[in-house]
Amino acid sequence: MTRDHDPVLRPTAAQTSAALHPPPGRTGGDLVVETLAGLGATTVFGLPGQHALGVFDALRRSDLRYVGLRMENNAGFAADAYGRITGEAAPLLLSTGPGALMSLPALQEAAAASAPVLAISSQVPVAGLGGGRHGYLHELPDQAASFRGVVKSVHTVRTQSQIPSAIAAAWKSALSVPHGPVWVEIPQDVLLAETHLPVVTAPDATPDELPPRPELTAVAADLLSNAARPAIVAGGGVVRSDASGKLLALAEKLRAPVVTTFGGKGAFPWEHPLSLQSWLEDRHTTDFLEDADVLLVVGSGLGELSSNYHTFQPRGRIVQIEADLGKLESNHPALGIHADARLALQALLETVSERTDPAAAGRVREVLGKVRERIASQDLALEQDVLASVRRALPDGSPSFWDMTILAYWAWSAFDPRGANTLHSAQGAGGLGYGFPAALGAAAADPGRPVLAVSGDGGALYSIAELATARQHDLDVTWLIVDDGGYGILREYMTDAFGTPAATELTRPDFVALAESFGVPGVRTSPETLEEDLAKALATPGPSVVVLPAVLRMFAPTHRR
Template structure:
């Protein structure tokens, strides 16, 4: 084996000029921002407080756009959404010291949803006179400095995908590039880079950063596992498929459809995998994974192919799922592989695993499969019809009618969200997102702002309950400041029984608001989505949940 390659490693003339004639007064913060720009970042998210010192000034010098939200957690949700809709790592600046902890809920959500977020913090170290000098932080158990927090890396390590501490300025470009690669290597996820304040503030002799190519690693399936899985599927009598968010993130919806049609297997998509399979396809069980009739069909499958799902609570009949056949599980996140049920576990990216199966598996005919799907959907509709839930179904239909195909939507935990998980046709992969990791109220609106920042040419929908909306109401100021095309639908969950007038509240921020009703919802929502800039639509109607689909 030889390592003698013909790579061109000589710097270009522009790189040489930048390295030998750097602008005066550069500091460690310039190294941070130059590295982000070299890696391809265009937008950075942050919040008021004390971010990494000097970074905002450095951003202005490089031309990177800074989108500042009103809270650290909301900035994290915005970065999460930016990463989801673009597939790029979203830089997030967090405050020094304990203020960084406010980002943890957002980073937990990003970890659960495999959203690539690159969080950067400036730690207070107490370095300086009497503390060992620059570059030699003292023992952080002596918390006499303002905003000091011991072992911030340890706090974040339990939440993020990887931690990348920095001690010196020369480490900054490589640490950030390494973190960027980690965030974008499947499974995607949030990463943490912590740079001491004195490292950021000091002038730097390190040349201007101009090179930033990174190469995230791919995760193909092991060939012996592909061979076994293909044999199981082609010989199965009643195969079925569960498609999760991993299919959407891998851009593998087309390959999923090809495989389902080749082996004639019914497909159910999880709440995270909505849009991964065509809603009206003859093999589509849609997203009724919480319905007992769907669960029974999956339990009866002699081979169940699970792609990009951990089979958690939301995708396994509220934990009642007891499969009787063989499970083949394809999962990029090793920690979720066989985490709930024994399986032929294939640690792989969904797109590459589906490609391998398509290259290997033979055709299987089953003329009865579409009829089994129709029977399950008929039973699911009958169960709802017996509960007098016409209002709720009409509201879901109105939202679908108003949403242009491909419009991203971001949903708080609310009654309407629970309905949408099962009954809303997303029409496109990656069009519906919700807080399933941290599960916190207040996710939807700031996340929608992040998606709108990623693509200002199209509208974005946010959905919250009237109580949940209060968690993010300050971001109306952000929406107005940047004139982001986000329509916020606030529904009447009832909650604590008291609350503000959300229309008047929106208008106090200079954001137009309208109060609607179920008969006028589709028209009012469509009008708001078509108008430029932010808007609020309030539906003060209490919605009901359907009866529990899985008794006990």
């Protein structure tokens, strides 16, 4: 077979003329922003630095919207949230060395949560690549090596002609399942030099699909159709692949109870008769899942939190659908199906037989009743009332972003997100400071609805400077800060382990006065007035801060019988 007659897309006369006569005054930085625009980007996040000035200079000649944050890690969290909300690759523009390295915790969180972030960093001039001997400012012996263990792919550019292809390849990598962060680095002199290359228009970066193998879904469908007690664990992969509708249809067809992981919250309706909700740190839920004769795990690796701290010991068969090959059967033997959750669930929907199980909803009610009784026995009315006040104040459909704080740990198990892709937290990698800058990224992605951020006073101090970002860009984010005088969850952990805490108590600012110094309205509330104050802040356009002085406690988890 010859390929002599393959069709060739021939440019029009106008396209040829434009390519032969590119506008003057362009640089390598223009190639970067042209490529991003051609790929469909509309908003970029970041922070300028000396080696990256070529990109930031080009930004002012483009139509891209720039949201600048005050610290690289916070810019990464904002890009992470933008990617989660839109499903698009979120560009993150960084400088070299310290600026690049400051983004690592955010990129680790994006990797853990499968958030598509396209990080583009400058580099030292080409002559200094790979050596670490030239003494350039910010120089690292191998900058890319610092990111290879965190991101999906690394792309180093050495010439201007490589820029469009490298960025397009990274874009494709970020959006091919499993989604995740990617890294592109471009030397300073490549960014600054004048270019005579044609204007970049529409590079091809169509993400790869990951369909399931049909022989595996056939076996899975047979197991599920003939199961006596099927159950489903739905993880973050269901949310990322926008497969919650297919999950609901499959669960109803199989009459299979569903528990959502903390990363998968919202993947299944909270009040559905088959919903076990998200009580994963509870022995009653663990016992129920262990008793399933066929357990379908979709978009979860059954890691530490999802397996009740690795105490989960299944007695039945596991069918695991997972797009991340490294997580497939990584914790439990299973019929492993390497596939995108949406495509695999569709294949199962088309092949499973409908089951009847009139007792399924009753078993779910029994488990949830035991969970409620256990929590009720621990004298935690304050915590439950605070969480309920937040739920009532937050409009349906508005996203919330939760830092690593006690109220967030309650939300993982007990908060009804009322929809997929609405509740987000840093539980993937577990770094502090996520909530507020992530909420800013979500507000930039969808300015039509208010966004809630929740932090403790310790986590709030990681990102307090972003009040200036919120005000500068007039982003509609309400920030709830629960002020308990220190690192509350660490205080509990240390007290439980050692009898007394250390290094957990903090001197804090007056958060209300500090917010107002940035031009952001603030209010100090109480558990009794929280709902009213929070609802008012969320209903008022623009940024706001609500401070709740309160010492909350965690419910006691049950890992073992």
